[in-house]
Amino acid sequence: MAEANVVLNNPISNPDQTRPTREQDLIARVQSGQNELFYELVQPYERRVYAAALAILRNETDAEDVAQEAMLKAFANIRQFRAESRFSTWLIQITVNEALMRRRRERTVVMEGIDDRREEEGDYTPRDFADWREIPSEALERKEVRQKLAQALASLDRKYREVFVLRDMEQLNIQETAEALGISVASVKTRLLRARLMLRDLLAGGWEQGWFSRLPFEKGSKPW
């Protein structure tokens, strides 16, 4: 498990509350006018920012442009940032907002839009109940595994994909996800449930097609 790693690498966790973290230090300096430090401040989050934009826009060029715009917006508003919220969350929320505005402006979602107006239907029933093994996180070292996961995600309807990305990839909490997308907490929960179950089924199917076949699992058991 990556837990220990997570704690060590986490720029937010500040076990000794009396000392500002490097991030708090950078924020304070940028807020006081040391603009040249802004890149150092946001650099650890640049991929998260890009991923959030991509989840909404589904186009790499637009996503990169919006990611940059969002960073500039964050810079312009850095003094409005208050330490009560996590800096990464603040950054992601700005990004989501920028991306949603861009999408509205460009009306690229006519098709998806129709389908999104349907409200959540009844419960989702899992399809695959195969015996389970844990997929080690090391599997992600392999590009084709990452690609398969990305494809499965991309195949989800927009409303499920967005919630899933913000919650499970960007690590926003339920409330923050709801705020960022402008939907209710109940909707976030419903969509998240479906997204997780659908992804699980999609990946179980992928297992049958041999995506993970070269992974060192025991014969006869599959990861889920």
Place this chain on the structure above:
Amino acid sequence: MVGHENRDPSNRESTNRESTNHESAHGEKMNPEMNQENIGCEKIWHEISNFLDGDVDAALRSAMDQHFRTCPRCASVLAGTKNVVRLYGDERMMEAPAGFSKRLEKRLARNARPARSRWLSMEAWLIPVAALALVVGGLHFANSWATQRARRDLMAQAAKNIPPDMVVLVAADSKIFHVAGCSFIHGKQVRSLTAKEALKEGYAPCTRCLRKYLQTAKAGPAGSIVQDDDAHADLEEENNPPGQAANLAAK
């Protein structure tokens, strides 16, 4: 690398929802063959996401735990869903195109320059206040007895009202600490520390950017130094402060 906080799903949120009332009805109907705790597979599938987020009450959680022990299908759903959350939550799933970082850095360097003119126009109204703070804040009269006492009172007051863990900034050229954004330190090299540390190191709070904390002390001696016009006059006499700052302050 960026850490992902709380990657253990069971640690995530613990906003307990009110327990659902249709639990048992649902359970009895749904799952005759593996009904252990009045909870059925469909109920499990309905709540599994909340379960992973720690967003179920204790009774439901233990009923679900019990169910997972005895129902291989639901155990498989749980394990697979955990896999999904863990794998997608991995930092490695966030990839940006080649050169993204460099292009971002360039764009920031181009567009996130210090905007001098904007700064001046936005903050012009602050100049008189800043000048006042310069006088009261004790920059150039720190040696008289009265001022030192005032300063000590001010510090004591500040220590009481300023949150000790608040991150504050100090510049090399004065013994005053500020909060980020204060125009006194704009563009200066600053170092950050907590208010508690700053006070311990002998820094005094800036009366502009930390004003709200100092004003709460109106009744006390420090408050009167900050707010009272007579006090200003006294200080001016004692210190013969020449120059604009004092004149502005006196107005």
